[in-house]
Amino acid sequence: MLTMLQRELNLGLAMDRASRIQEDIVLLSARGLRSDLAAAEDRLLALLVDPQGAEADFHRERTQQVHIFIDNSNLHISAQNLLDGGRDFDVRLNVRGLVNSIRGGRRAGRQVVAGSKPPGNHAIWDIWDKNHFHVELSQRDVETNREDAVDQVLVSHALIHICNVEPGILALGTGDGNLQNQMRGTLAPSFRNLVTTALSWGWFVELWSWRASCSRVYLDLAKESEGRFKIVFLDPLRPQVTFKKNQGRAATGSSPEGPPASAAAAAATDESEALEEADADDQDICVVCLDEYVTHAYDPCSHKALCRSCAELVQAGGVEWMPLCVMCRTPWTSIVQDL
Template sequence: MPPPAPLQLPKTSGPRPNTTSKSTEIKIWVQFEGYQATRVTLDYTSIIDDLIGVALDGEGRRNEYQAHYRNRKLGPGERIPSDTESDHPVVLRKIIIHPPRDPNPTGPKPYTPAEYHIVIDNSNVFLGGQLIRNEKTEATEMNPATRVNVGNLAKILEKGKLNIDIRTRIVGGTKPPENVRVWREWDSNGYKCMVIDRAATGKESALDDLLHAQILILLRKYEIYNKQQVLVLVTGDGNTNYNRGGFLNVVEIALKDKWNVELWSWELSLSQRFFEIQKLFPTQLTIKYLDPHRTNVIFEEKSKQN
């Protein structure tokens, strides 16, 4: 319901004619469309903006309505408030904000010629997907039964990109025997698998070096192409690998070479140092979380029954 109108308008607005007589008050009626009419007392020197201010009781809702005089017949059951001196109703009509002319302003962007190079750190995606935040304790916990749906992840990464524009598909990781199935799935989705044996220490710095080298090769191979080059990097790893360099470094190099970078990661496993780089390249570096797609990307492997 609209706010109740004050009975009296302060006599401070509008031009006052040269007269020594006291101001004359008139009583008119005002109606919010869809609501019953109410009476408002105005000074005869008032202007329409004063009426809006009185009826809407302040600036907060003033821009929601527009007022205009009109003569019209009363509707069924509608009565002019008693003691009203004007037969010209003032109707406060809700302002209609028309949508932009663009028929789909928030939809897909128009096609922009570009070539995409997708590089995935499978271990980072796999381990990051096992991390979950306990909503009750706010503690980070790990679910070792978590697995990645490779096909769905590939669809998410490639959504909005023409297949002909995806020039590179690389995924890297380590290969304990039980993970052979994962590499078959990546291969069936068109990804070149670069797999090495996991070190006895469990560290994967050698794998990181391998992926860094592949990215640097891509930067040189496609540096003379006319189309915009885009590195789609799937990792949250911000390690420096004992000062040998890391994904942070290759991302910086790509950005300096005028590439765009689309970085995907789980929120809990994303190094905050990538945001520092984004501040320097806000239009080139886009950071996207996998978390909104968790139900499509992650599933729990059922324990084997004896």
């Protein structure tokens, strides 16, 4: 029920039985923007007094089916962005926590995740597979080393699916609008056009995105969709849908201040450990894109951590943009190719 309410109210929610106070007391904590908390206050108070309405909604939700299509790179990279404009490269997606948040009490329909093919068999794709997702990997562009046609592949999978089944609930995990390749008077295979097409065919659409990376086009669509298109921001759910590399069992959503943020996050311990093992095995993989072999090192600390493309990206931004080595967090003066 909490996952349903989190989606509906755009809040992160957690319940804790306060046994140290009184056995029949349950504490409900909420996480989110002040505006969202204020808007949800009456609903949460009514829920605590009389939960029957929410229980009826939850039982109705269990009869629904949701079809999920995820842009792994978009959600993973956006999860690392910090409020001060920097990036924390130790942040990882908690796949199980993310999937459980999107599904809620609903039955899973078609599930597809797309990304670019790494040089090795990185554990993230095995984890998506174990969560019953079809994994669609594309080769990177040989000249630019950037993702090639990942968005178009995922859009194609979703379009083929929604035109062959009865309209229901379509959940998209991305923030990309991708209208830059659309010529005037035409439609391109973009997520925005997928959303408008699904809506025109009678689907209800949910967009799961990080607030900072959510294209403005979706905010406009949400105002025009008459309730059939909803944006669910992942920021309030950060403890459930991410963890930090090399934090072991504490990385699955728990914190020094209290218990795990949710049962789903606590159950993802094996996932974080699997990724940590993969990190140990994949020391030659770029720590930024997690796709290409490392070729460049920071100077003076000599940490070899970046592929060519990411090194060029960091150098283009300069020391002011990303002043610290992503491995040891010490200042760098140059980035050099390590032959």
